[in-house]
Amino acid sequence: MTKTDLSQRNSKQVNLLEDPVANTLKRMTIPMIYGMVMLMTFNLVDTFFVSLLGTQSLAAISFTFPVTFTVLSFTIGLGIGTSAVIAKCIGKKDTKSAKNVATAAMYLTAIIVACLSLVGYFITDPLFTLLGAQPSLLPLIHQYMDIWYIGSVCLIGPMIGNAVLRASGDTKTPSIIMGSAGLINAVLDPIFIFGFGPVPAMGIQGAAIATLISWLFGLCFVLYILTKKYDLIHTSMLPLKELLSACRDILKIGLPAAGANMLTPLAAAIMTTIVATYGESAVAAFGVGSRLESIACLIVLALSMTLPPFISQNFGAGQLHRVEQAYKVAIKFILVWQILIYFLLAVCAHWIASVFTKEAEVADLIKLYIWILPLGYGLQGIIILTNSSFNALHKPMIALALSFVRLFVCYLPLAYLGSLFYGLAGLFAGALLGNVFMAMISYRLFTKQFIPLEPGTTEQVL
Structure with missing residues (x-):
């Protein structure tokens, strides 16, 4: 297959600089939704198979989440930086610099992830003991993490390679890569965990090997696309000199973005601690609600991946009127969509609760969660899309500051105050109110980046 020039490929698919804004965002986002649904489904399958090994194995893999999420947060952050820098270069028609940045991002991420994993490998016992793991779980944690650390370098494929493709306007290929890797993981999980034919049962280690193979497939797939098909990396x-320059540009956005990503699980841990004061039933209900949130906000998450490349390319081309239009179109859609999702959840609350538990107390608390917090998912969408848009405008410190203010000035304090006066219902209502305030702040701050635009002008307050 002959290599395709970047500009030619975009003309065949999505032209982020010329195609109608709303239709372009739609064409970019739908494939991402497919890929994310596939990936989330197979991740649930992964957890299911590990749970069949017993409570100890499930507990062991649960302890690995904070560590694996730390590595993933860095790669996601670097992916955000990579996408923003490349898309701006493409918007300026500077394809040479875009290719340099894409290549540098692969080297940079591989080195950082390898170093993090190497450190993690040598401090596994003290690290997980600090996290609260009992000595009896450490052998199981080693079985999983020793393999996971080896495979983590392959994350440059699905995380960075896909970011390069999205920056160029291609969201269909990343969705195929995500879905295919997830499918491979789901198929190999039972084979390596429980054994099949000549393959011996390897337990929790088998789950890690399945993950490694799926990531390796994703890396090979994306490298083929980037080098042989589209010639997007050297x-x-x-x-x-060019390597260091590109790395500096990536880290300028990538490090704050990674930091913002890591604030979310920290806030979730604090929120869980507050909820825990109301007993195990409250924690169980909150856990169910948190998992429902990731599904209910799927469109928001997909848009948060497709909106930034659009914004960065048009920012690089000086077409700020399209940047403002895209942001407002996405916000309006998300508000309407999430209201529809809220009504669907509210109507189905009783059935949803019955699926997750047979205990009346837990079921009542799940319904309470559904009737209150999802009402603010559209507002939460404004916050998420605003943060990703600021990263796309190469203003990562504003995005980081907004994430901090949202979680530690609005969301957590108001939730805590609400719980003091009105119990668990007050906690949920306070969290909702925090999203209301933060959505208004975020929207106002982003729209202030632009002066009133006359037709055909691209002036901006930056």
């Missing part, structure tokens, strides 16, 4: 080493 196959030879970059000159040191």
Whole structure:
């Protein structure tokens, strides 16, 4: 297959600089939704098979989440930085710099992830003991993490390679890569965990091997696309000066973005601690609600991946009127969509609760969660899309500050105050109110980046 020039490929698919804004965002987002649904489904399958090994194995893999999420947060952050820098270069028609950044991002991420994993490998016992793991769980944690650390370098494929493709306007290929890797993981899980034919049962280690193979497939797939099909990265080493320059540009956005990602699980841990004061039933209900949130906000998450490349390309091309239009179109859609999702959840609350539990107390608390917090998912969508848009405008510190203010000035304090006066219902209502305030702040701050635009002008307050 002959290599395709970047500009030619975009003309065949989505032209982020010329195609109608709303239709372009739609064409970019739908494939991402498919890929994320597939990935989330197979991740649930992964957890299901590990749970069949027993409570100890499930507990062991649960302890790995904070560590694996730390590594994932760094790669996601670097992916955000990569996408923003490349898309801006493409918007300026500077395809050489875009290719340099894409290549540098692969090297940079591989080195950082390898170093993090190497450190993690040598401090496994003290690290997980600090996290609260009992000595009896450490052998199982080693079985999983020792393999996971080896495979983690392959994350440059699905995380960075896909970011490069999205920056160029291609969201269909990343969705195929995500879905295919998830499918491979789901198929291999039972084979390696429980054994099949000549393959011996490997327990929790088998789950890690299945993950490694799926990531390796994703890496090979994306490298083929980037080098052989579209020629988006160099196959030879970059000159040191160009490599360092590209790395600086990526880290300028990537490090704050990674930091913002890591604030979310920290806030979730604090929120869980507050909820825990109301007993195990409250924690169980909150856990169910949190999982429902990731599904209910799927469109928001997909848009948060497709909106930034659009914004960055048009920012690079100086077409700020399209940046503002895209942001407002996405916000309006999310508000309407999430209201519909809220009514669907509210109507189905009783049935949803009965699926997750047979205990009346837990079921009542799940319904309470559904009737209150999802009402603010559209507002939460405004916050998420605003943060990703600021990253796309190469203003990562504003995005980081907004994430901090949202979680630790609005969301958690108001939830805590609500719980003091009105119990668990007050906690949920306070969290909802925090999203209301933060959505107004976020929207106002982003729209202030633009002066009133006259037709055909691209002036901006930056």
